[in-house]
Amino acid sequence: MNSPILKFIAKALVIFIGWYILYELWLLPAGDLDYWLSLNIIGTSAGIIEMFGFDVFTVNRIIGIGEYPGIEIIDGCNGIAAMGLFLGFILAYPGDWKNKLSFCFVGIGIIYLVNIIRVVILTITQAKWPEFFDFTHDYSTTAIFYIVIFILWMVWVNYADAFPNEKAAEYA
Template identity: 35%
Template sequence: MAKKSNRFSISPLALFFVKVGVIYAAWNLIYDYFILPHGGLDTFFSWTGVKLGRMGLSLLGWDALSHERILWVFGSQGVEIQNGCNGITLFGLYAGFIIAYPGRMDERMIFLASGILLLFVVNVIRIMVFALSVYYIPQHWETFHSYASTIFFYPVVLSLWYLWTTRSSKAGTISFNA
């Protein structure tokens, strides 16, 4: 029996990219119109990241100070972690990919939560490095700040995505053959 062709069918790979786009767009709308105006979640991640950054720098021997969103090594101007610079938007991008890619729901939720936790830790390290860069190389702050997300976040996000796709594929749940 011949298989009927549906001219409106979409390949699994294209469907995946559509899902990622829709999830990421929805996350941005939720963030821009609900989370950001309220400010509570941004404040929590910014203040917590700064406090943990201060603790990390102090533990490593630097004389670090913090107040709310500002972290500095004693003798420098310090850095302010503003909304949009605290990693929340990247959490949404990461989550969109994990949610859109097939896999078992229980594994997906564990992988999603642990990945966001890892990204938060990476963000704390980034905040610490920001404070040190303002202390040691303030003349290069703008350049460093411009490329910091690429240097710190994207290798981690890409590695997590790769790990998720290979893990899901080994479970035998994935097929992008059209």
């Protein structure tokens, strides 16, 4: 397999399968990581929403405003799967491992912040414009979420390409 593209696809596939097995067979059934991250996102989102002057309530994985129904941050909506996808792209692409690890931490932080913004928008939408909630949840915020992941990957591709000797050495 001499093609760099085929090597990238093969590495990405192995990483994604490994992540899927790790998450589906160990992390998800244990539930601790998903639960912790969901509660963290809810707590942070509640603080931001309160800064806008709303009366926020939280109950376990549910966040809402006033007397309106809240939204629940279930497994799959807390960003772990998206973080795994992002990590797969970065780790499969050539580049120095120190730089990869640094960029992975930055990227996960950005994905986390985008998810916080997503939850804030969804919570306010559910309270103020419930007729737009399904559209906002299913299309606009999810699309933005994955566009950010794609942009981060493009930043990495352009950054990693700035070090051609390291890239060539990894695929030699």
